[in-house]
Amino acid sequence: MLRDSVLQICQVLTVLLLSPLLQGVVLQFEERIQLAQGPGIFQPYRDLWKLFHKQVVVPESASWIYLIAPFVAFTAMLTVPLLIPVLTDFPLPLSDMGDILGGGLILTLSTFIIVLAGLDTGSAYGGIGSSRAVMLTILAEPALILVFVGITLLAKAMLPFVVNHLLVENPAVYWGPAHLFLLASFFILLLVETDRVPIHSSTHIEIYMIEEARILEYSGPLLALLKWASMMKQFILYTIFCNVLLLPWGLSHRGAAIGVVGSVAALGLKFLAVAAAVVLVETAQARLRFYRYQEVLAASFVFAVLSIISTQLS
Amino acid sequence: MLTAQLEPLAASLFSLMAIACLVLAFVMLGSRWLNNYLYAFAAESWIIAALSASVAYCGGYPELYLIALLTALFRGLFLPFLIWRIMRRLDVSRELHEILQPSSALVVGALGVVFALLVAYRIGDSIGLASRVAVLALTVMLSMKLIGFLMLAVRREALSQILGLLVLENGIFLGAQILIPGMPLLIEIVILFDLLIIVACFGVLVQYLVANVGSTSSRDLKRLVG
Numbered sequence: 012m013l014r015d016s017v018l019q020i021c022q023v024l025t026v027l028l029l030s031p032l033l034q035g036v037v038l039q040f041e042e043r044i045q046l047a048q049g050p051g052i053f054q055p056y057r058d059l060w061k062l063f064h065k066q067v068v069v070p071e072s073a074s075w076i077y078l079i080a081p082f083v084a085f086t087a088m089l090t091v092p093l094l095i096p097v098l099t100d101f102p103l104p105l106s107d108m109g110d111i112l113g114g115g116l117i118l119t120l121s122t123f124i125i126v127l128a129g130l131d132t133g134s135a136y137g138g139i140g141s142s143r144a145v146m147l148t149i150l151a152e153p154a155l156i157l158v159f160v161g162i163t164l165l166a167k168a169m170l171p172f173v174v175n176h177l178l179v180e181n182p183a184v185y186w187g188p189a190h191l192f193l194l195a196s197f198f199i200l201l202l203v204e205t206d207r208v209p210i211h212s213s214t215h216i217e218i219y220m221i222e223e224a225r226i227l228e229y230s231g232p233l234l235a236l237l238k239w240a241s242m243m244k245q246f247i248l249y250t251i252f253c254n255v256l257l258l259p260w261g262l263s264h265r266g267a268a269i270g271v272v273g274s275v276a277a278l279g280l281k282f283l284a285v286a287a288a289v290v291l292v293e294t295a296q297a298r299l300r301f302y303r304y305q306e307v308l309a310a311s312f313v314f315a316v317l318s319i320i321s322t323q324l325s
Numbered sequence: 326m327l328t329a330q331l332e333p334l335a336a337s338l339f340s341l342m343a344i345a346c347l348v349l350a351f352v353m354l355g356s357r358w359l360n361n362y363l364y365a366f367a368a369e370s371w372i373i374a375a376l377s378a379s380v381a382y383c384g385g386y387p388e389l390y391l392i393a394l395l396t397a398l399f400r401g402l403f404l405p406f407l408i409w410r411i412m413r414r415l416d417v418s419r420e421l422h423e424i425l426q427p428s429s430a431l432v433v434g435a436l437g438v439v440f441a442l443l444v445a446y447r448i449g450d451s452i453g454l455a456s457r458v459a460v461l462a463l464t465v466m467l468s469m470k471l472i473g474f475l476m477l478a479v480r481r482e483a484l485s486q487i488l489g490l491l492v493l494e495n496g497i498f499l500g501a502q503i504l505i506p507g508m509p510l511l512i513e514i515v516i517l518f519d520l521l522i523i524v525a526c527f528g529v530l531v532q533y534l535v536a537n538v539g540s541t542s543s544r545d546l547k548r549l550v551g
Contacts, residue, residue: 183337188344306355309428313351316435320442321344324461 012104018266019093019103025275026092030246031055031239033282040290055242062235070132070228080128081229081236087121088243095171095247096254098274100179100262102172110169111159118247121240122148129225136217140224143301147210147221150308151203154196157315161193162255164322171255178259185259192318194256198288199311201252205245207289209296209307219298253281335383336458339503342376343465346499347438350472350492354434355427359412362488363405369492370400373499380506388510389502396498399517404491407524411531412484425479434472441467462503469496481542483534487527494520 035052042049069077093105094114109117122144129141159169165184166174178185203210212219217227226237254262261277263270299307331339349369353362374397381389425433445463473493477486498516501508534540 183333187337188340305426305428306431309431310351310355313355313431313435316438317344317347320438320464321340323442324340324457324464 014266015103018099018271019105021271022097022099022103023089023092025097025278026243026246026250027089029275029278030242031059033246033249033286034242036283037245037286037289040286041293044290044294055238059235059239062238063232065231067231067233070134072131072133073228074131076124076127076131077228078233080124080131081233081240083124084121084240085236085243087117087124088240088247091117091247092250095251096175096262097250097278098263098271099266100172100175100259100264101266102170106172111162111171112169114171114251115155115159118244119148121244125225125237129228132228134228136220136224136227140221140227143221144225147203147304150305151200151311154308154311154315155200157312157319158193158196158200161189161196161315161318161322164319165189165193171251174255175259175262178256187321189318189321190256192314192321196311196314196318197252197256199307199314201248201285202289202292203308203311204248205289206241207293209292209299210304212298249282249285250278253278253285257281257285331383331456331458335379336456338379339376339458340461342372342379343461343499343503345372346376346495347465347468350469350496351431351434353488353492354472354476355431357427359482359484362485363408363412366488366491366495367401367405369495370404371397373495373502374401376499377502380502384506386506389506391510392513395514395517399520400491400495404520404524407528408484408487411528415484415531415535424481430475430479434468434475437471437475438464438468441465441471459504462500466496466500466504469493469499472496483527483531483542487524490523490527491520 032052032055034055038054039049039052091114093103094109095106126141126144129137129144131137162174163169166177168174178190184190201207206222211221215223217224220227222241226234229237258281261274261281263274346369349365349372352365356362356365374393377389377393377396381387381393442464444467445460448463449460470493473489473491473496476489476492480486480489494516
């Protein structure tokens with residue numbers, strides 16, 4: 012019992028400490044593929060360190076929402092790793108607090124509070140960023156819900172651990188059309204939710220910004236918390252994509268120390284593969300116009316519907 | 326019936342090919358470029374040819390090998406080549422006259438697939454189709470027909486209407502391959518030649534449109550004068 016609790020804390024710490032590394036690796040890949048030198052994979056840590064040693068400047072027009080938003084977002088991201096298989100393939104204490112829908116709810120809560128904070132200060136860019144982010148969420152949500160429905164119909168359960176076990180034990184289900192369509196649908200959602208190129212811009216100009224525009228008014232430690240929360244969100248979504256859907260192998264089965272270390276290493280390898288795929292898409296695909304976002308998300312929706320159809324037939 | 330006594334591997338192979346065809350139909354529905362339609366159509370035809378060959382292998386219908394060969398040659402090479410020639414002559418590459426945005430068309434197509442699934446269940450129940458593959462084939466057949474109708478209805482470019490018609494026909498052909506593989510050889514050959522005539526007729530129609538109306542959009546056909 013004690014060991015399980017320690018493991019659960021380790022899961023949260025893994026997400027907390029390794030998420031800037033993942034961000035650094037993705038950014039470095041991107042720079043390298045454009046034949047640039049790149050700042051190195053540890054740059055996000057240095058950025059966070061710098062921001063935490065700065066002063067907080069609060070706009071005059073800001074209310075209490077502006078102050079609590081970073082903490083709510085950060086706490087939400089600390090909560091989700093409790094619910095999903097990061098290191099072990101068996102449920103740890105408190106992981107029965109919520110199922111897939113519960114995790115989705117907490118992830119959306121952090122999006123919601125940052126949107127509110129973007130609107131709170133009344134600056135033009137915050138409003139633009141919030142309205143764009145809400146439009147994206149509205150477009151992405153039907154596909155996300157249908158992915159959840161597809162997973163539920165596939166595994167007859169809403170717990171990520173059950174899905175993981177099902178896919179490991181049944182290669183027929185793994186290679187079945189239902190699962191492959193879920194992968195395609197979720198990959199599109201992953202690109203959308205982690206600010207990557209078909210939707211988001213890689214150049215940091217205010218007019219293209221979506222996620223960053225909401226937090227332009229923040230500075231110092233509060234900005235650091237928000238940035239860290241968004242890196243953790245990326246890490247969590249990668250974890251769900253890898254450990255639940257794409258590569259459900261390589262998790263600690265008994266919870267011994269060596270197994271946990273091994274599963275961290277496996278997590279690193281899996282994330283390298285997914286990050287390579289993400290960077291490939293970013294390189295091959297130009298950024299879409301604002302009014303064409305729906306096409307990508309409609310494709311994701313169609314894949315989710317096809318997946319549900321195939322679960323009904325197999 | 327073939328689908329009643331399939332091995333699991335063959336059954337999953339058939340399902341995979343049928344679903345790949347459906348995905349390609351969606352690619353056609355969602356793309357804005359006529360070139361992409363054409364490639365997707367050719368790929369779909371090749372998959373159907375492979376499906377015919379594997380039905381021939383698993384079910385022991387030697388005449389289906391010939392059908393597979395003819396399908397690959399006619400639908401996979403010759404028809405796309407004819408359409409490509411029309412396209413090159415007209416110098417249009419991009420779909421311009423849309424009634425429905427591609428994204429909305431995709432969502433409507435997805436609803437069509439759900440409808441097709443429900444209909445396939447009802448048909449399967451009433452005629453006692455036991456196997457999953459048969460229901461899947463029915464679903465894919467019906468939904469490709471609906472998608473073909475959708476492409477005919479929401480696109481005004483004459484070229485994409487040809488392709489819509491061909492997708493519709495591909496769907497029927499795919500369903501027939503799995504559900505009644507022993508369809509007489511002669512009928513299939515007749516169908517292939519029919520398709521050739523359809524494309525030739527559309528070629529003439531498109532030429533007429535360009536010569537008399539000045540565009541290839543059926544929206545400009547307003548006058549009922551011969």
